[in-house]
Amino acid sequence: MANEKLSLKSKFAYGGLGAGIGLPSQIAFSAITFFYNTTLGLSTELTGIAWLIFSVWNAINDPLFGFIEDNTKSEKYGRRIPYIRFGAPIYGIAFIFCWIPLVDVNNQLALFFNLTIVLFVFDTLFTILGLINYTLPAEMAITAKERGNLLVYGSFITSISYLIAFILPLLFLTGNESPTAALEFLVAMIFVGVISVIILIASSFYLKENKYTQMEETLPVIKGIKETFKNTPFLIYEVSNFSFTFAQTILTTAIFYYVNYVLILTGFLTTLPLLLVFLMIFAFFVIFNKLMRKVGVKKTFIFAVFWTGMSFLLIFFIGWTISLALIGFVLIGIGFSGFMLTNQVVIADIVDYDETRTKKRRETTYSGINALITKPAISLANWLFLVIINTFGFDSQQTTQNFSAQMGIMLGFSLIPAIFLIFGAIVMFFYPLDGPQWLAQKVELIKIHEKKELDYLKYVEEKRNVK
Secondary structure, eight states: OTTOOOOHHHHHHHHHHHHHHHHHHHHHHHHHHHIIIIISOOOHHHHHHHHHHHHHHHHHHHHHHHHHHHTOOOTTTTTTHHHHHHHHHHHHHHHHGGGSOOSOTTOHHHHHHHHHHHHHHHHHHHHHHHHHHHHHHHHHOOSHHHHHHHHHHHHHHHHHHHHHHHHHHHHHHSSOOOTTHHHHHHHHHHHHHHHHHHHHHHHTTTOOOOGGGGGSOOOOHHHHHHHHHTOHHHHHHHHHHHHHHHHHHHHHHHHHHIIIIISOOOGGGGGHHHHHHHHHHHHHHHHHHHHHHHHOHHHHHHHHHHHHHHHHHHHHHHTTSHHHHHHHHHHHHHHHHHHHHHHHHHHHHHHHHHHHHHSSOOHHHHHHHHHHHHTHHHHHHHHHHHHHHHHTTOOTTOSSOOHHHHHHHHIIIIIHHHHHHHHHHHHGGGOOOOSHHHHHHHHHHHHHHHHHHHHHHHHHHHHHHHO
């Protein structure tokens, strides 16, 4: 286990995969609510309903494509690479059309349907690629140490793309009074789409796959679902992951309302809160990687989630002015750093545990079922935030909001995520994949993988001899 080592090319390729997927998706899922609600003028109620309708497909498509990808067999490309290499251009085009409404923007009903369709189409492409990105560390490495090293590279590169993803729409959509602001934003989004496609295609040539998994007979769909829901560590983790997904969605969506109507920032200052978050994410990757090696994945994960929850709670009390709010965002960034590093290590361990039970590698199946449970958090968070601010009197047609509307934004932006996160941290105390017994199981798993790889090489050699 101590000798496991991934090549530098594979690590950078995994980071490129995350960046190429994450840059468009983070922009789309964080800025599209504000864009349709305040820029295009879609009512708060219809924007929220579009997210609720979308949540149905958002939950269904992930397990569907997870099973399809686990059952893909291509001797030339593998199970994962074809989706990345050939799906990237379609993904880029779908992202660009998120910002080009094909209807009369003065027609509320037409704009509502346009938003709903855009969410459906873009998320389908995002799902196909995102499922692979989420679980690939489980296939590329087996030890927590090497998975952690892989994720330091991946998370660092991906976080740069996330930082760009948050800064660009904040600069163009909040506090920008230029008469050509809309056109500038659209040009920037087209550029993002093209660059992301190039990064994804380039990365696909250097990613590592275990091709021996293609020899395995996969579980039938119904049995696969049943086995997934019998996995107790997975169900415990899902409660915490749902909570963090909810809070992360609130942060990335509500930040536009927060900086525009509570802090009332313009220009570069609108990007400062999230800039601090990402600086802390970068700064603490190495620290959390060392902490994970010292105290284990479970304890590090719990600490990161609880820390983030308390940081959101602090924002509610001190985040009314920019000077004090920045303290809260520094703390949130530290918590996000720990979660981003440990989250995929946890799900990789869960996939390993499943293999000890079913004798199958089912990475994207788990990624799909994970999304079935947690992706509704994205729609729920957007809908609940919009309901709260609407209840407190928010008016998207007004450039300034009264104190009641500001209080609604603060409640939705900070207090609600804090409650979800603290609850998610508490639940993870019951997560069992930790300690010497689990490490011993992983040693046995490495031996199983070595045997599978030898069998695959023998199979390839026999096919060559036949030809």
